[in-house]
Amino acid sequence: MKIATYNVNGINGRLPVLLQWLKEAQQDIVCLQELKAPQERFPVKEINAAGYQAIWKGQKSWNGVAILAKDLEITEVQSALPGDSKDLQSRYIEAIIDQMVICCLYLPNGNPYPGPKFDYKLDWIKRLKKRTNQLIKMELPALLIGDFNIIPEPVDVYKPERWENDALYRTEVRKAYRELLNKGWLDSIRKLYPDETVYTFWDYLYKAYDRNAGIRLDHILLSPYLHSSLQSGGVDSHVRGWTKSSDHAPVWIQLEK
Template identity: 35%
Template structure:
């Protein structure tokens, strides 16, 4: 199964980019984040034309996650939108479904805004809830894949300037430690199985020509439990879509898992 994850920063603004990506890369499942749209605003016809069906957990103007899955693979089953104890007004940040034997969890973690702020504390709490939900709902012995925009760069090699960014949002110690608690549930970082060096990034701020200067962070991830990690044959960040006209500020990450 070929799995991709991509924060598209508005599904309507990037519909043509998504369709091009689907045709060029032909993933079995593409996990999208930051739709900024509810279900009836998503350009479903454009994706159906490429042979994909959509499973959506949307929100007007903000957040939103979705799966685009090939129509010729198994239908998504056991779909869950949000945490089980979420209220009706909870942000659309988590979407889970089973595709065959594989459980796929798509997350768009909160940004956190500024270290020490209320939004930052909300981010840490949301991450702890994710760990608690994993404990309650799944078994690390099963093939589970966690993908999405984690809004955290785990290590020094995942940022362009560790000294300058240390203790700032997306790279502060509490964020990294809480993310490590999630990974300790039983996940392996697929990308790092194939790429050990520094300088691999998936997000570049629109401001100050950060992309052209190479000043990025690796905050988009594909993590797998051992049952799927051993079957993962590749995992790459595809930079080219970040060069397209009016791009998302994120690049897609793609992994192949031979279950």
């Protein structure tokens, strides 16, 4: 069972890149973030033609999340993170696929720090922790998948000293990420590559990709039930180098099923 996450940074504008990668990678489950398309403009026909079923929650110009599955039934659980009925941003969608809970998330960026956007990020994380605690208590096979907009540790960023007051690297959000791990969620890529430099995002500016001046923002976390199923994983960093590609690269894992 191959499972991946990919912040596409505009699904319609980068649809050829997405379809090329889907054909190449042949993932079983894919979580997408930053669709930047309203609900009715999700390219469902093209996704279906590529062999995938899909559920999605769009938003005009910003945000947006989707879950794709090849030859697997998708049962939607919810299309918003519980805890704030006034929050209309499309950042979370949850489904059951092959008896696993798939939580696709696009956690808020939070910049500039300090400010209301950072406060919103911290509140969103609190709500996420509440939901993830429920999943742990229910002892379900679950995955938290997506663009967390959190750089967990200094090893996950090129020149970390430059990021100390950035909302992606602030002490508060890194602490929250560690608390998820302490509750039993496994950072699959860091488990597989404990000491290596692994990035998932390279800015478009300053030839960041060419210099490998990146950061690790995109994560796949496994609930305790799935720890022993982890076999392999990685980052398809070459996709970042394709023409008109997203500034993120796809991240994937292989589970024994």
